[in-house]
Amino acid sequence: MNAAMPQDPILQISRLQKRYGDVNVLKDIDISMAPGEFLVLVGPSGCGKSTLLSCISGLTDISSGTICIAGKDRTNDEPADRDIAMVFQSYALFPNMSVERNIGFGLEVRKVEEAEKKRKVAEVADLLKIEHLLHRRPAELSGGQRQRVAMGRALVREPKLFLFDEPLSNLDAKLRVTMRTEIKRIHQTTGASIVYVTHDQIEAMTLASRIVVMKDGVVQQIGTPQEIYNKPVNAFVADFMGAPSMNLMTGTATREGDHLRLQIPTPEGPPLELFDYGPGPETLSAGGTAELTIGLRPEAMTDLGLRSGGIDGRSLQSADCLLDVVEPAGADTYAVIQLGGTEAVARLSADAPVTAGQRVPIAFDLSKISYFDIASGNRL
Amino acid sequence: MNAAMPQDPILQISRLQKRYGDVNVLKDIDISMAPGEFLVLVGPSGCGKSTLLSCISGLTDISSGTICIAGKDRTNDEPADRDIAMVFQSYALFPNMSVERNIGFGLEVRKVEEAEKKRKVAEVADLLKIEHLLHRRPAELSGGQRQRVAMGRALVREPKLFLFDEPLSNLDAKLRVTMRTEIKRIHQTTGASIVYVTHDQIEAMTLASRIVVMKDGVVQQIGTPQEIYNKPVNAFVADFMGAPSMNLMTGTATREGDHLRLQIPTPEGPPLELFDYGPGPETLSAGGTAELTIGLRPEAMTDLGLRSGGIDGRSLQSADCLLDVVEPAGADTYAVIQLGGTEAVARLSADAPVTAGQRVPIAFDLSKISYFDIASGNRL
Amino acid sequence: DTTLNALFMSQAAYSEDDIKSMTAKFEEANPGVTVALEFVPYEALHDKIIAAAGAGDDGYDVVLFDVIWPAEFATRGFLQDVTDRIPADYTDKVFDGAWTTVEYDGKRYGMPWILDTKYLFYNADMLAEAGISAPPKTWAELAEQAKQIKDKGIVEFPLVWSWSQSEAMICDFTTLTAANDGAFFDEGQPAFTAGGAKDAVSFMKATLDEGLSNPSSREYFEEDVRRVFSNGEAAFALNWTYMNALANDPKESKVAGKVKVAPAPGAEGKSTASSVNGSMGLGIPANSPHADEAWAYISFLTQKDVQDNYAKLSLPIWKASYSEPKVIEGQEDLIAAAKESIAVMYPRPLVPSYTEVSDILQKNIHQVLLGQASVDEALEAAADRVKRIR
Amino acid sequence: MLGRRQKREKWILLAPALALLALVTLIPLANTLWLSFTDTRISALPEPVHFIGLENYVYALTDPDFQDALFRTLYFTIVSVGLEGILGVAVAVLLNQEFRGRTLLRALIILPWAVPTIVNAVAWRLIYHPDYGALNSLLFQLGLISDYRSWIGDPATAMNMVILADVWKNFPLVAYVALAALQTVPGDLNKAAAIEGAGPWKRFRSITLPWIAGPLMVVMVLRTIEAFRVFDIIYVMTGGGPADSTKTASFYVYQEYFNYLRSGSGASYAVLVAGISAVLIVFYYSATKRQTAGGAA
Amino acid sequence: MKRSLVQSILLYGCALLLAAFTTGPLLWLAVMSISAPTDLTEVPLRWIPSELDFSRYTSLLSLEGGNGERFLSALRNSLLTAGGATVIALLLAIPAAYAFSRRQASMVLLFAFLATIMMPPITYVLPLYSTFSSFGMLNHTVTLIIVYTAMLLPFATWLMKANIDVLPVEVEQAAFMEGAGTAYTIRQVVLPLALPAIAATAMLSFLVAWDEFFYALIFTNDLSAKTLPVAIADFSAGRVTDYGVIASVGVLATLPPAILAIAFQKFIVSGLVAGSVKG
Ligand SMILES: Nc1ncnc2c1ncn2[C@@H]1O[C@H](COP(=O)(O)OP(=O)(O)OP(=O)(O)O)[C@@H](O)[C@H]1O
């Protein structure tokens, strides 16, 4: 739960709490962020992502804790004094002003002189390729263009920190991909420090230098996308990240010599048996047996290993499974298998010659396995 | 563009046109549908899917053409007389009536006698497992339950034809999957004839017996999900179906003996060369050369073939490519390659040890290749 | 059975209770006829009579109308000609001033009912306190006495008038004009720009300027005058007959018993007293379907007996009444003043466009009183405007 | 989206309403127009009617009193609607803040609007009473005036006092509409402006006011049209006085009809007043059009 | 972004001022209505009555004596006209609004509708007067109901249209698909959904009719048809020296609309918002 504390953090949140009346919306948040980092906040709806962003911006008062930006304690400063910029999901463009005035609004408020302001707006417009739109009103822009203007307004002041609250969720799928690349490019060009809220996992995975996963106002895990995806600290993170999500099957593990024997019950008969030659849960001593949650992602249960002959009995093992439902979905075919008390999904190749009700061999990639405590859900 | 014409079609749309003022929203639609078929309409937003459904239902007058239902010309009939039921995206339940009255409304209007009505409603409620909800108001139901009531209202009259307009798009992701299965089950149980609009490709692929792809009021292709996915009739359909979408690269093909030599230009140097041993475009005669669009789906450009040793120089060929951007996305890693004037996306395995700027071998699955005319976009 | 709709006003003269009681007696005497009474403010009376003329059978059967309207009503046919219904011997028994109320062009359009004019009421105690023994005989004297009272600090504004922009003000103006021997028209041309009329306006303005008249007079109607006077906030007031009884009624007045009445003063060398003809008559609208019953009702209300019995708020039209003990008793000074005033009653112009003439005068005189225009300017403007009337 | 049957249905649905409106407004309107070219008078006798062309209009347009009445009406309209606008927006902004008692205050301010115009006029006439009015007494007891004043008896103040009464009754309407509009201002807009550094006044000027300008415009124009035909409050409060200083156009026409009985001439005044109203109505039309076209923005 | 103390004081100060300004005149009216007549003519005024005097209310609410009869019959006439006109206007407005909203009746027509009520009444009054006069219909409650209905109709149509516009059209389409006709759909589906809008429209209409003075002044002349506003105008101009009577009539005439307005406050907002904010 503790992130590495960078030296000279651009943003340092310590023991932050936020209550609305009796409801504790944010609980003891500690986040430290290095300059130039791209920090992505994810979590289920209502977990407090927007509230946290709002606290950082100063739009919402916090109940306790401190917020330091670029080394200065800003906990009690007005939003205007914190030298941050924010991009809203709704873009929040001023409908009655031209694009130019929208972008230059922050400078206008700060009474930056006209020529200077024009120059800066032009610079940003150039960066975002919206020079030709400067004289339009927001209502005359497409979604993507509005998104760019909103970013322009944030960029023009060259603030210390950028906050983005689901900036792409109002765009259609194709445009979202384009704008995602755009944001990545701008981050690389400007080296800005960004806190970014999203509920799109691909966005989180591809943009973040680090991801913060939250649940019910508590930070669950902070780490690089790979850490989060491959080594989720608990069942919640495992389930939350990835689509289709990780299969969390209940089974037993017994430490036998250099491996663990895993037994996962099936409804139709004998349990599925697999052997994990990795280190396994530390808590399990030699000869010990434990019931636990076994996590395997759909892409670790596939037919590809079979085709490529990669079955080695160690990291890739094969077992016959009964396919409950088969859904061809174009690029892949998903097969549902009743395993360990859940409807486990296996990702097969698109042209896998299988139908529902068949028993077929499935390759399990045990190098990708995770174990969680059944009661607490914590990684073992 | 011509679908097979089934005998005794339940729905037969001929040369249907729909204009709003000067705007031609639907252009010469011809669709024929066999009883019991599950026809899914897909297409970009605004292409006319809802309008077409509305024309079939009679809620919208058509400008020209004919609509026959179960062999009778219904072009000028009122909606009430067409023996059709419709399920709306918004469910369109009557908020002031109980679930029971909602479901029985059609029978009430038809003055079906009370006992008979009760029986039928109960039957449908049983089928949909909503017996315990009959006395509630729509406002007291969850999204999924409302969805079921809407279907109940459609089912109870046992109409000839069901129309569904994006029935699941108001539900959250998990519920959508459940209800999709539900609809599939009901279709299998009742053998109803269904026309179904969606913008969700997975829904289209998994539910449809045939898919109708539309664009700008014109039907692009009618076919089974496999036909649409593997043999799109033009670049639009190829691009539209599948996510990430098919890579459409410009290159040249030369017929040489038993194969085609494909040359796809790369920005960094010599073009990529592949050899297609399939039949290739008919229009290309021996020794002939043509510039054309080469379509390959991301899952046909991968590293898996390399690992499984499947490279046979015929359907699976390997070639070195420069990776422009590498986006690890959890289950897969997407690599962007500048190829044939486009940012081609290759789908690599999640743990592929690649970084941006590397030159790595990529396996191309030529059995999945498509060719399109550059000018018209039509499949060659 | 017949129901008569009758329209009366809810100001001055007979009270609602009086009229109800007279009506009850009529209904008693005439079984089969009932009368529905409607009371509206004087200001609305004219428009109601006009508007109801279109109401056919649902209009009024009997209306109370002011002395200034017969010309207009007759030329437009709103009232029935009742000349033949009036017994010939009435002509001599009723005051001439009363007859002018209902006559136009030699025909009678109703029966006079309220014989009224404005009297000078004064608070005898205040006068005594200021050492004044007799009420003023001329308007100049009145101003002088008022000044005396004001200077002694007995009351801040000794005079109170009904000088809101209304017909009430014109009545005061007419009284003053009569005193100064002025005229409204001379051979059809406006004559109020000079002479007595001009003097009247000048006098009105002067009393305001000198602080003798209560400045609020400019927004007062008769009822306000009565209230101010009854509260002991004025020494003199010009008002209709009805104030005599009410100002001396302890329930209505703080100065009951101190109120005396005299004819409105005259002007030195021009008149000894002044008075405006403020009489009103009862008529039958042209659209009344019950003219006979209506006439019976009018005849009843206007007959001497009835009038004599209700002579406290309004005096009878009958000459003989003024020597009836039951009329005189308790209001001897009023009767004395009345005899004098009735003799000199001055009519407002008897022209069909009187309403408009009056409106024009009201506006312009009011401007003078409010200090917005000089007397000359205002009267000239009024004359110009009157000439434009179509 | 219309079927053939539905197109026919449209007229069936509209017919009763259209018929009534034709009877009660269209025909009378045409009739008034016709009257205005004649010398018709109100009379119980059959009188000959002459077509006199534009004579009435010539008379009306050269009538200085009528011009005065028109200007007075304009003054009344502009000042009262202007004040209602300013007060309404200010109150809306206040009521949009969070504070204890807000719900109660929101309910309270609707009250003046529910007071019938006539009662409003009567109540204020009593309040303005020169001797026993609450206003004089209050100001006197607060030491704000040393002598009682005549409020509606003084031409200098009469119109403004009528306006005050009118504003009191009608500002709640504007406030309610402005409040409703304020509640649609997306919170994000103000937040964005705050982050950009804008203070409260700047935010109000640059964000809030432009946002509510549309609906505000609509209700203000609506009020303008209503104020322009003011009659009842004047009839009861001042009767047009003192010295005609509150006589408005509608009152003028009323007088021409029912006091002077010149219906032809009155009709020409009415047509002129209606003409000005028509201009305002067109203004209203374009205001709503812009409003719907531009969305809430 | 917390509020500072100064800001709080300012805020509550303004709120108090506003409360005083809006309720002050009304409270005073109420106080006058129960003050002894002599309290009302004191200089300077007594703000707190020396004794509570409810006699005016008793006399106004009893048929004995002139005031009570005048007031009560005016009240009856006002209820009849305002109520009748509201009901009929709604009956006509709902189908018309449906035509505008769902059957694409021209917006120009709707604005022509609206323009008619925006014209000053003096434009219509004389021809209406002559017409009603020639049919002998003056001084009848029915006549006022007809005129008020026409006066309310465009406004009611407009409000209803704006409110029907925002109802989900799919629900009606669903009813059509299920085989219901237009009339059945309006009755069973549209009306229940539009109930809040109907309440708002009815209330606003009622208030407008309740408030009307000009036509009532000209078209009525006695107890049988005179409405409250005209009766109040008569009361206040006549020989009433007791301001308390006028005040109590005012209070009584304000009660019904005030209760309606407070009770339906939410609807006013939604009605107005749909109407004037949406256009
Ligand atoms: N002003 C407020 N008063 C009370 N509770 C609030 C307030 N604002 C937010 N909350 C609560 O705080 C919690 C966190 O809300 P927040 O908007 O931060 O969630 P989120 O993670 O951004 O969700 P989403 O993904 O839906 O945007 C929610 O339960 C919400 O109901």
Ligand SMILES: Nc1ncnc2c1ncn2[C@@H]1O[C@H](COP(=O)(O)OP(=O)(O)OP(=O)(O)O)[C@@H](O)[C@H]1O
């Ligand atoms: N009543 C109408 N008047 C004019 N144009 C209309 C009307 N209804 C729809 N259109 C136009 O017809 C086209 C097709 O609309 P339609 O609703 O059928 O699209 P769709 O394919 O259902 O889109 P979506 O996926 O967004 O629902 C659109 O361009 C739309 O703007």
Ligand SMILES: [Mg+2]
């Ligand atoms: Mg959020």
Ligand SMILES: [Mg+2]
């Ligand atoms: Mg659609």
